[in-house]
Amino acid sequence: MKKSLLAIALLAAAFGTATPLMAIAKDISLLNVSYDPTRELYQDFNNAFSKYWLAKTGDKVTVKGSHGGSGKQARAIIDGLDADVATLALAYDVDQLSEKGKLIPKDWQKRLPHNSSPYTSTIVLLVRKGNPKNIKDWDDLIKPGVSVITPNPKTSGGARWNYLAAWAYAQKKNGGDEAKTKEFVNKLFKNVPVLDTGARGSTTTFVERGIGDVLLAWENEAFLAQKELGVGKFEIVVPSLSILAEPPVTVVDKFAKKHGTEAVSKAYLEYLYTEEGQEIAAKNYYRPTLASVAKKYEGQFPKVNFVKIDDDFGGWQIAQKKHFSDGGTFDQIYQK
């Protein structure tokens, strides 16, 4: 790199300032810090983007990925993991990059379409072949003897979506009675024998270690388990009500600026919204937001009765404070 710079400087000096410098291809490295189950998605997407960017600019882009529980990943970025882009599980974790890390502007969500969520997903129930415990809906998860696998909401974004989906169901069932709702979720978590730190860990627990009767999973993760990790061994049960999960993406401005990768980082995220980006998302079982691609993959995704974080929980800031901050409902339930 230093030799290249020296060569450029010498050439510039030799030809004088009147001679325009030739465009020289660059090697660019990006770090995408993401949540747990997006490994396969971004593996495919990174390859596609590298080809696209090489063809467009002549620059070679190598994207490295870091995956883990969404909350943990956000904390890692705040603590100095210099991500060019963050593609996390929920908006609250990205908000932290602004509030605690001062790494991105407050209005980050307005910078890209669909509140900066290029794809969506939801929470479904993954059961073993033949559904031996006859699990059909959330009610079945609180029955004695049913073992439920979900990660820890303190560290995992997916787990927080799981928790809120169960909460929304119980609240609706109990006519908004908070005490009964809490009791329902309490019973559910009493049936959880292991709390992994991230969604991929829970998939490992359920699929590879053979623990539990039902996995509360991202829809994309459930499809992956059913179709690729254990073909013919699992079935997806769509509950009567679930939550629309909107995983957001953002350029981490401070670090991208430091690396000189602002433009390519922005292009990387914008490419998620293109037809090709949306196709890759759909093929990895994420629900596309682009109408044409959504229509094409309509049959792949079951119809779900959704609740939404903004409409039913007042947004992530309120939901986080009420349920997942220290002393929130999860702490009250899990410490009992």
Add this chain to the structure above:
Amino acid sequence: MQFKFTKFATVLLASGIISLPLAAHANDSAELEELRALVQQLDQQVRVLARKGEISNEEAVAAKKTTPVVKASENGFGFESADGKNSIKFKGLLHIDNRNFSDVNGLGSDGKNISGFDFRRIRPTIEGTVFGKYDFRFTPEFGEAKTTSTSSTSGIVDAYIDARFQPSFKVRAGKFRPFVGLERLQSGSDIKFMERSYVSSNILPNRDLGAAIHGDVLEGKLNYSVGVYNGVVDGGDITTVQDTNVDKEYAARIFATPFKDSDSVLAGLGFGLAATHGNFKGLSSASGLPGYKTAGQQSTFFAYTANTVFANGARDRISPQAYYYYGPFGVITEYARVSQDVTNGSISEKLENDAWQIAGSYLLTGEDASFKGVKPKQVFNTDGDGWGAWELVARYQENNIDNAAFSTAGSGAGLRYADPRNNASAAKSWAAGINWYLNQNVKVVLNYEQTSFVGGGQVNSANLATGAFTNITDRPDEKALFTRLQLSY
């Protein structure tokens, strides 16, 4: 057991129970189902326990990457970041001495040396590293009472930053031991005697304010340093106040250990050369000239005439130096000469004083000797067999003053640089001692050192008008028996 089972079966047969095959089959089937469920339940419990173990291990591995490490052992106390790039160490050096002198000149109210207990060093130290390569050290001094020092001493012993950009290129700035004297560069906890030799104490700089580039090259076999400092008088320890002298002092040193890390008998050989150069013009408030202390470091055996004699130009020092360690045996030797331009009124002269020492040590308990202290094979234990490490030490050293300092050129006592009636022209000392290392942190030292002087006693007859002194006697021998309890960590 077999008998009981047979009896039980007989009873069952007699009662006709096992003669009902359908009912028995039904019971077996239910039992099997129960057993199957039980096995499945137990299987799940075992799997859950195993998975919890896996998760705990994963969390422990992840936590290890970020959890700071607290350290507390005989090697020191402190803590450091998980990646080891940031650390703090709390160190300390405590010297509790008992010093007994023969009845000779000293600092006591009766004009004699003061005997008694003394805190020679009380030095808590904070040192550490930030960003993996920027070391720092801060050491204040709470000891060194005037029983060992006639001049005020700085409250700060060391305060510096050392940036290790490469092993071959490091930059140190602040107050520290200039890279000059060999024994001076040895830690105060590792020196073999109660006091360093005349070379370190009287000729070469002790501590100075400045900056130096230093490093190790040729696979660590050659150490170099060059530095610029405010400059101190011989044996001086600079204060941290602003330097009043415009000119600075330059120092350079090179030290080779060519057989280091080899199997050669010369593996423990090191030798080098150091030099300093500076200029100083003395003032009535700061003459720029030293006083040389006796081996006991309490009284001065030589000083230039106060208020009339000043430094007046170049001060150059040169110091060849070497050590050799082989098994339990060690030897260290140094020579230092200082050339100093001095003036007294209209007379100026370049005076040359020097000092040298040779010291040997032998570890009776078989440990390997080294420049960096002794680690006993067995620590002293009142309940067990260990007696720690025992070491015999011996040293001979001299400090010689240029005869021209006592010159009678010109006439009259006031024109001399030093008065030979009460300033000796040489101090010659031999010492023997024993060191007991109870463990690597606690040491007991016993030294006997005897010093003879040339001149500086008294004058039997003098002609002050011509400056001719005759029959000057020698200053009485100094006999010192020192003991020390040392704690270092």
